[in-house]
Every structure is written in C-alpha cells, then in structure tokens.
Amino acid sequence: xxxxxxxxxxxxxxxxxxxxxxxxxxxxxxxxxxxxxxxxxxxxxxxxxxxxxxxxxxxxxxxxxxxxxxxxxxxxxxxxxxxxxxxxxxxxxxxxxxxxxxxxxxxxxxxxxxxxxxxxxxxxxxxxxxxxxxxxxxxxxxxxxxxxxxxxxxxxxxxxxxxxxxxxxxxxxxxxxxxxxxxxxxxxxxxxxxxxxxxxxxxxxxxxxxxxxxxxxxxxxxxxxxxxxxxxxxxxxxxxxxxxxxxxxxxxxxxxxxxxxxxxxxxxxxxxxxxxxxxxxxxxxxxxxxxxxxxxx
Numbered sequence: 270x271x272x273x274x275x276x277x278x279x280x281x282x283x284x285x286x287x288x289x290x291x292x293x294x295x296x297x298x299x300x301x302x303x304x305x306x307x308x309x310x311x312x313x314x315x316x317x318x319x320x321x322x323x324x325x326x327x328x329x330x331x332x333x334x335x336x337x338x339x340x341x342x343x344x345x346x347x348x349x350x351x352x353x354x355x356x357x358x359x360x361x362x363x364x365x366x367x368x369x370x371x372x373x374x375x376x377x378x379x380x381x382x383x384x385x386x387x388x389x390x391x392x393x394x395x396x397x398x399x400x401x402x403x404x405x406x407x408x409x410x411x412x413x414x415x416x417x418x419x420x421x422x423x424x425x426x427x428x429x430x431x432x433x434x435x436x437x438x439x440x441x442x443x444x445x446x447x448x449x450x451x452x453x454x455x456x457x458x459x460x461x462x463x464x465x466x467x468x469x470x471x472x473x474x475x476x477x478x479x480x481x482x483x484x485x486x487x488x489x490x491x492x493x494x495x496x497x498x499x500x501x502x503x504x505x506x507x508x509x510x511x512x513x514x515x516x517x518x519x520x521x522x523x524x525x526x527x528x529x530x531x532x533x534x535x536x537x538x539x540x541x542x543x544x545x546x547x548x549x550x551x552x553x554x555x556x557x558x559x560x561x562x563x564x565x566x
Contacts, residue, residue, distance in 0.1 A: 313362060314380050
C-alpha cells in the first residue's frame with residue numbers, strides 16, 4: 270500500500286512539470302497568436318480603407334462629369350500607377366496572413382477585414398480602373414470619329430448618370446427609355462412606339478442581357494445625332510449638284526440622282542421664282558427647308 274502511494278506521488282511529481290510546460294507552451298502560442306492578430310489588423314485597417322477610397326475616386330471619374338475626356342484619362346492612369354505602387358502593402362499583408370493560417374487563427378476582433386475580402390477589393394479596384402480607362406479611350410475615339418462635341422458627350426453622360434440611380438454603369442430598359450425621352454428622343458406610348466423601342470433595344474443590347482451599358486448608349490446616341498441631316502446640309506448637297514446656282518433643273522436631278530429619288534424631288538420641288546430663273550427651274554432651298562421643317566410635302 271505504501272509502495273503504491275509512493276509510486277503515485279512520484280508520478281504526480283513528474284506530471285506537474287510536464288503540465289506546467291504544456292500550459293506555458295499554450296500561453297506562448299496564444300500570446301503569439303494575439304500578436305499576429307494585432308499585426309494583421311493594424312495593416313488591414315490601413316489597406317482596406319485605402320482600397321475603398323481609391324474605388325470611390327475611380328468611380329467618380331468614371332461618372333464622366335469632371336473635366337474633358339483627356340483629363341479623365343490622365344487622372345485614371347495616375348490612379349493606375351498609384352495602385353501598382355501600393356502593391357507591396359498587399360504583399361506584406363499576405364505574409365502576415367500566412368502566419369495567421371499557420372497559427373490556425375480563425376477570428377480577429379481587431380478588424381472587420383479578412384484577407385479574402387481585401388484580395389477581392391484589390392482585384393475589383395484594378396478591374397474598375399482598367400474598364401474605365403478602356404471606356405474613356407473608346408469615348409475619345411467615338412467623339413473624334415463621329416464628330417460630336419464635348420458638350421454633347423457631357424449631356425449624354427449627365428442624362429445617363431441621372432437614370433443610373435445605383436451607379437452600376439448600366440440602365441434597365443425602362444430607365445433607358447426615360448433617358449432617351451429626357452434627351453428629346455420621341456417614343457410613342459402606343460403599340461407602334463413599343464415596337465420601335467424594342468428595335469432600339471435590339472441594337473443597344475444585342476445579347477439580350479436586360480441592360481444597356483454606357484458605351485452602347487453613347488454609340489446609339491452618336492449615330493442618332495450625326496446621322497440626322499439638317500436642312501442646311503441638304504441645301505448644300507443640292508447646291509453642289511446645281512453647280513452653285515440658286516435653283517436646280519430636272520435634267521440635273523435625273524443625271525445625279527437615282528430615278529425614284531429624282532422623280533420624288535421633281536414632283537415636290539416648287540418652281541424657282543427668283544432672279545435669273547430659267548424655264549423648269551426648281552427651288553431646292555424651299556424644298557429642303559420644308560422637308561426638315563413642319564411643312565408637308
């Protein structure tokens with residue numbers, strides 16, 4: 270009996286130091302984990318807000334109401350350089366996160382950010398910058414190739430933004446329709462108006478995604494703006510055909526135009542009654558004005 274008691278006491282004396290060592294090891298582990306948590310949180314609480322500020326700034330530039338397109342492009346490229354220069358901070362955070370994983374640390378009360386959310390935010394920021402740069406470059410090409418002015422472009426952008434309530438960079442069909450109407454585009458409220466609108470949607474949303482992006486909207490409005498002849502443009506065209514005369518002759522129309530177009534003009538152009546008129550002279554100026562005015566021909 271005494272021997273058993275002695276053995277148990279001896280065992281206890283051996284187990285106590287082992288237990289102490291285990292507790293000390295666990296304490297050191299928890300202290301190290303706490304340090305890693307604080308390190309990650311301190312860095313994450315800097316990186317997270319920085320990414321959010323850059324995203325807000327890039328989104329604001331993408332709204333297109335601050336300066337010319339060239340100014341917007343310059344500022345976007347500056348942000349792009351700044352983001353790439355900031356990458357070492359992300360890499361440093363990844364190293365701390367590696368220690369987080371090795372320590373099997375699953376929660377961190379010192380920050381709302383996780384490495385996954387920061388990675389996603391970083392990629393979204395890069396994607397947003399690249400997308401906006403591409404869009405602005407395309408808008409510059411559209412503006413210059415189609416001959417629209419910066420003021421027209423600003424008007425299109427302003428109207429689009431007004432109906433893009435959630436700042437998604439796209440419009441639902443009804444938002445798109447309201448946007449067109451706000452720019453003076455006439456869409457009837459009858460069945461024919463709906464048919465016309467569906468034709469427009471097929472052009473601006475050919476893949477039937479259910480949304481109209483700004484680039485497609487801009488391309489449509491540019492075509493509508495630049496493809497519409499004015500009375501002055503038509504008068505200039507007839508003046509060229511007439512050899513700078515203030516009137517044009519039926520034979521000149523038949524010689525220069527397709528037969529059906531020539532006959533249409535001959536039948537509807539009033540006689541020219543100005544000075545130096547010759548028999549059969551037609552008044553292409555009043556015809557053009559009526560064609561693009563409110564008169565019926």
